[in-house]
Amino acid sequence: MKRLVLFLFTVCATCVAMAQSVTLLPAPRSYASADKGFTINYKTKISCDKGAIPAGEYLASKLGIGTAMDGDIHLAIDSRLGSEEYQLSIFSEGITIVGGDYGGVFNGVTTLLQLLPVEVYSSNLVLPCTVKGCVINDAPRYNHRGFMLDVCRTWMSKGDLMSFIDLLAYHKINSLRLHLTDDEAWRIEIKSHPELAKVGGYRGVGSPVWARYGKWNKKWGGYYTQDDIRDIVAYAAQRNIEIIPEIDLPDHSHCLARVHPEVLCDTDHNSSAALGYDTRSVVCATNEANYTLIEDILGEVCALFPSTYIHVGGDEVDMSEWKRCPDCSAFMRRTNMYTTEELRDYFMxxxxxxxxxxxxxxxxxxxxxxxxxLPKTTHVYGWESVDSCREVAAAGYPTIVMPGDYFYFDMKQSEHEAGHDWAAIFDVQKVYNFSPSAVGFTESEAKSIIGLEASFFSELYASHNPESPAYLHYMTFPRLLAFAEVAWIGVDVRNWNSFHKRVCRYYDKLDAMGVYYRLDAPKIEYADGRLSASVSDGSTLFYRQEGSSKVMRYMAPIATESPSRYRFISRRGRAISPTAAVDEYFETITPRFDITSSMKDSWNFPFDKAENYGRIARTTRAADVDDWVMFSFETAVSCRKMKVATGNFQLPRYIFEAGDVYVSYDGEEFVKVGVLENGAYVIENPSQPIKAVRIVCTSRGNGAAWVSIQPPTIYPVIE
Structure with a gap:
């Protein structure tokens, strides 16, 4: 207890000391200023112990200087220090980084970079420059500080992936799990089965794998060759990041099954609802040929990745196919299995x-x-909830804690932003406030925690211009900064206000790194006929008035009797905030309406569910050309905006992939107003009250066995 109190005191004192001089993320355990700093110039050299040479080369490339046998900046390894522990000393005579191992040395390097001018991150560092004198002693709380990146739902090129690895390395993340296979794609070359990547790496037009989430009218995708993988692994290793591959089995294998249909169970599968497309995604657990194929695949994967662990999925297994499979049923009888869960265990x-x-x-x-x-050597990644993480920890498995409601960065950050919401809607503050004890881990359960992991599943990235990293960055930063500090310092008592101030001061570094990060939403106030907006991060405020496309710079409170006509954002370089406005701006109305369609509704998701505005409805099959859905209002609706959409909330799946949108002002005559984009269309400023909207499908199928239909989202006219 005394050591814990001392540690907490040291961390708090460190943050106070840093607040007066430097900004470091994550915060080190101890920081002490020194009288004089060191000036780096073009004659400065870096020397390294043998085991630290890659870190020295990395630092030399950042500083634009060379290496020597006896340098002014010295990187050393001292095994008396702990794993990834380091000591950074900066005096007028030089700079020394001593690490307990290579990871410790590299951690010291990343801290040194944060002490330098921000131009060090954009290869524009001007020498000479002076680094403030200090002594830092630091070590991580968790050995595993991970990030999971889904490159299946949205393809990321080798170059883009390496750029993201840089961002992780800057913040002491030491593990990157690459989600390389899933229903939508196969992203790794397997030389014994080249068709897996050459065919399964692409989806859409000309591919047996149906397009999902975006890029509907083209063949789209890519994969990493084995040479690419070796380059990525080496690039990450220099930056103290271990790449852990994930090959998702036995479910999430739709892409595998589209390339090799023989991996599926031998069942009488009816694909008529999907217009002839086989939607199955789980491999047969008792087909011995499947294990031969998997052995080929995993053998090559194991040879490519130096990591001790290989992630093989095991999640969300649809066992209904196994129940219907004669081979699986016979195997279960023969081996005295009573449940398909036992069959899943056998497979794993x-x-x-x-x-x-x-x-x-x-x-x-x-x-x-x-x-x-499962064997107790198995690393288990808990994701469904905090309680599910606690359960596997209580069972004694080495546990990586990554509950979706804290660490899934594909979740929305506020109600009106893009993203999923099935786990939670949360921003950077909730991430920062995470601690095992605060969420209920007992002391015994906490002993099983080997680390934390954040993640980004990329279903929505595909429809948010994946040619740019803007959406990935916006969803990830600054939440990643909070995660990095939580995983690094690990203490239960943290100061959010202090951290937030450091984040705002850190924006210069994110700008230099080229990050499209999210700014805090502007604060909006309306009183006495005056509408005001403010930010606390130094960003620039802009506003737009409803009905106008002109964006104005905000300079002073706006005199208005209609505050809901205005919406605000702030910008800073590539960074942008979410839209902010008075609450009335976001309000919607729910007029009575009926849904009719050329397709029948399903019994468990009938049309009246959507008619009550609470849930989506589903049809009993996918749509064909000329199928239609119509929304008929009891009374013509006056509005400033109406969104009609097929597909799930927040997610363009189970949609009309293409379609025309028609509006009727009298319920009889219809006029075309536009075409669907990602299954949806927004009617802006209709000239008359709307009596009905009809969506007519112009494409065949959607790779699924139904169409989801959302209730319309209707925004009232602003007076």
């Missing part, structure tokens, strides 16, 4: 054996675990 144990033959250990998602069904 077979994967564990394959990995062990290749000198690796297994990692899985939390829902693959049920009691003691």
């Amino acid at each position: 144990l077979r994967l564990s054996e394959i990995l062990e033959k290749n000198g690796k250990l297994m990692a899985v998602w939390g829902d693959a675990v049920s009691g003691d069904n």
